[in-house]
Amino acid sequence: xxxxxxxxxxxxxxxxxxxxxxxxxxxxxxxxxxxxxxxxxxxxxxxxxxxxxxxxxxxxxxxxxxxxxxxxxxxxxxxxxxxxxxxxxxxxxxxxxxxxxxxxxxxxxxxxxxxxxxxxxxxxxxxxxxxxxxxxxxxxxxxxxxxxxxxxxxxxxxxxxxxxxxxxxxxxxxxxxxxxxxxxxxxxxxxxxxxxxxxxxxxxxxxxxxxxxxxxxxxxxxxxxxxxxxxxxxxxxxxxxxxxxxxxxxxxxxxxxxxxxxxxxxxxxxxxxxxxxxxxxxxxxxxxxxxxxxxxxxxxxxxxxxxxxxxxxxxxxxxxxxxxxxxxxxxxxxxxxxxxxxxxxxxxxxxxxxxxxxxxxxxxxxxxxxxxxxxxxxxxxxxxxxxxxxxxxxxxxxxxxxxxxxxxxxxxxxxxxxxxxxxxxxxxxxxxxxxxxxxxxxxxxxxxxxxxxxxxxxxxxxxxxxxxxx
Numbered sequence: 219x220x221x222x223x224x225x226x227x228x229x230x231x232x233x234x235x236x237x238x239x240x241x242x243x244x245x246x247x248x249x250x251x252x253x254x255x256x257x258x259x260x261x262x263x264x265x266x267x268x269x270x271x272x273x274x275x276x277x278x279x280x281x282x283x284x285x286x287x288x289x290x291x292x293x294x295x296x297x298x299x300x301x302x303x304x305x306x307x308x309x310x311x312x313x314x315x316x317x318x319x320x321x322x323x324x325x326x327x328x329x330x331x332x333x334x335x336x337x338x339x340x341x342x343x344x345x346x347x348x349x350x351x352x353x354x355x356x357x358x359x360x361x362x363x364x365x366x367x368x369x370x371x372x373x374x375x376x377x378x379x380x381x382x383x384x385x386x387x388x389x390x391x392x393x394x395x396x397x398x399x400x401x402x403x404x405x406x407x408x409x410x411x412x413x414x415x416x417x418x419x420x421x422x423x424x425x426x427x428x429x430x431x432x433x434x435x436x437x438x439x440x441x442x443x444x445x446x447x448x449x450x451x452x453x454x455x456x457x458x459x460x461x462x463x464x465x466x467x468x469x470x471x472x473x474x475x476x477x478x479x480x481x482x483x484x485x486x487x488x489x490x491x492x493x494x495x496x497x498x499x500x501x502x503x504x505x506x507x508x509x510x511x512x513x514x515x516x517x518x519x520x521x522x523x524x525x526x527x528x529x530x531x532x533x534x535x536x537x538x539x540x541x542x543x544x545x546x547x548x549x550x551x552x553x554x555x556x557x558x559x560x561x562x563x564x565x566x567x568x569x570x571x572x573x574x575x576x577x578x579x580x581x582x583x584x585x586x587x588x589x590x591x592x593x594x595x596x597x598x599x600x601x602x603x604x605x606x607x608x609x610x611x612x613x614x615x616x617x618x619x620x621x622x623x624x625x626x627x628x629x630x631x632x633x634x635x636x637x638x639x640x641x642x643x644x645x646x647x648x649x650x651x652x653x654x655x656x657x658x659x660x661x662x663x664x665x666x667x668x669x670x671x672x673x674x675x676x677x678x679x680x681x682x683x684x685x686x687x688x
Contacts (some may be wrong), residue, residue: 222349223339225317230459231412235320238475241337242278244286244330247520248528250375251328252287254382255306260293268347272371274330275343280477286330287369287378292354294362296443303389304449305358307431310498311448312353312411322413323498324639325386325430327517343368360443376650390551393433396423398463398557404452405437406471410496410539416476417496418483420452420468424557425485426602428499430549462487462561480541485560488512492546497537499547499574503559504532508600509607511569512616514558516550519572521594524603532551554582570603587613642655 264457267506278284292305306324313321318336322329331342333438340346379452398404399425407419407427419429432440432449440449455467463485472483472494482491488503495502503515506525515529536545546559558564565584573593576583584593590610597603607615628675 222345223341224319224336224345224349226315226349226353227317228315230317231311232316233314233317233320235318236334239333239335240331241260241280241334242275242332244328244370246283246322246329246331246552247517250285250287250326250379251323251330251367252305252326252375252382253290253309253324253328254288254378254381254385255290255302255309256385257297257299257302258266258291258293260363263291263293263317263363263365265365266348267365269365269367270343271367271369271374274303274370275337276341278370278505280334280337280526282634284370285372285375286562287375287379288366289369290351290354290364290366292361292364294360296360297362300435301360301443303431303433303436304443305354305361307407307409307429307436307440308354308358309350312350312357314412316349321470323517324429326382327500345441346529354433358444390426390430390433390554391426392435393423393426393551394554396434397432398422399435399460401434402454404454404465404468405432405441405449406452406475407432407437407449408475408598409448410498412473413498414494414496414537414539416479417494418472418475418480418598419496420471420483420485420493421449421483422463424555425463425493426551426555428493428496428547428549430551431499433551449682459484463488463557464491476539479539481662484561485540486555486557486559488546488559488567489543489562492541492543493548494539494541495536495545495547496539497533497547499537500550501553502529502532502536503546503548505544506603507615509569510617511607511612512562513570513574514568514575516575516578518640519574521572521600524570524592524597524599526599550579553579569614570597605637609648609670637688 232312282617288309288420318333320331324463347366351366354364356360369378404420404422407421409417410417419427421432421434421437426433437449440447441451452471453467454465456465458464459464464482468483470487473481475666476494483493484491485493501514503512503514504523506513506524513523513525514524515532517529518531530607532545536547537543552558559567564616565587568591570592573595576591576593592603592606596606653655
């Protein structure tokens with residue numbers, strides 16, 4: 219479009235601005251980033267106005283990272299507070315329409331980059347702001363007036379962030395008393411499919427979107443005002459498994475939106491057909507087989523989890539719209555759900571959280587578990603995690619002994635089956651079945667081979683007496 223210094227088109231969705239091609243980075247893991255949309259009276263909005271608080275684009279040093287906040291005010295006859303989250307989530311869409319400008323994540327996790335090529339054509343964030351507002355008003359006609367303030371001053375960004383946290387908390391609290399069984403429809407969202415083509419985001423009263431920005435009420439409002447938009451109704455269909463959170467309607471939409479990649483999504487399961495993970499998720503869960511527990515790490519945490527892996531590496535393994543058993547992306551508000559991974563033990567399965575995340579969600583952690591869930595201050599590797607869980611008598615520890623007993627019982631059953639099967643052998647008359655020799659593993663130690671859930675088919679077995687060579 220000629221009136222803007224950069225091209226604007228949906229074709230640029232999914233475009234990545236790599237570090238070597240970056241002029242400047244805004245927000246992201248090395249700084250702080252925020253986006254917020256607020257409904258306002260029409261009279262208080264100066265349409266298309268862009269305000270910049272702090273250094274403008276050309277005053278920023280190439281290759282550096284800066285704090286960043288965007289606060290949009292919207293007005294219109296149909297605009298109401300329930301639409302704030304809906305409009306806010308479309309920020310991701312419309313910014314990515316702009317050539318050479320990359321936008322990731324949402325709310326207080328915003329991460330943007332401006333390419334060198336685009337920065338060379340753009341003197342100010344003013345043209346960028348006007349382009350984004352133009353896209354909003356053309357795509358969402360219920361927005362009649364709009365203005366935006368960009369913040370690059372660190373103190374101002376922090377001030378806006380603190381105010382926004384209270385707003386986000388109030389939004390999230392709306393679904394507290396509404397549950398999956400209370401409604402006839404869920405909502406889907408395809409906003410992240412530009413980066414994760416097979417992702418199927420399902421929003422129910424008990425499960426917020428992975429990005430944390432869309433709850434059930436937001437999905438309903440979005441589908442109402444923009445029926446052709448990225449948020450839409452999902453008929454629940456038949457309840458197939460209440461504990462797992464499996465519905466026939468969700469399975470149908472999973473198959474359709476993933477182009478047949480997945481045919482099942484169980485909303486409250488960590489291991490069995492878990493929800494797909496896009497990449498915008500706020501937290502990633504990871505299975506720790508050594509303790510049979512689940513740890514969670516949030517995007518802001520810069521350290522390593524006890525498994526020796528950090529958030530970014532796990533996010534790369536988990537994201538992309540995949541269904542990865544052993545990893546799961548979620549929105550932070552899912553921790554508050556009474557159905558939180560209920561199919562796999564819920565909170566009793568949680569063994570590790572970064573201290574910053576644990577403090578953030580403190581009110582939802584069961585009181586009897588608060589001092590039994592480790593943080594990086596208690597455990598930095600598997601050995602120290604196991605010792606901590608044993609010392610604190612975490613519920614997961616009791617399952618270790620049960621698992622060992624079950625394994626021993628299975629081994630005993632296998633031995634009994636082997637003994638019971640022996641009389642079935644019909645050796646030739648006068649021939650004594652030789653004993654199978656124990657294989658030696660050095661130093662006289664035996665090697666035990668245990669086959670579990672194995673099916674062995676033998677077409678023909680010949681037993682003959684070994685003749686000694688003369």
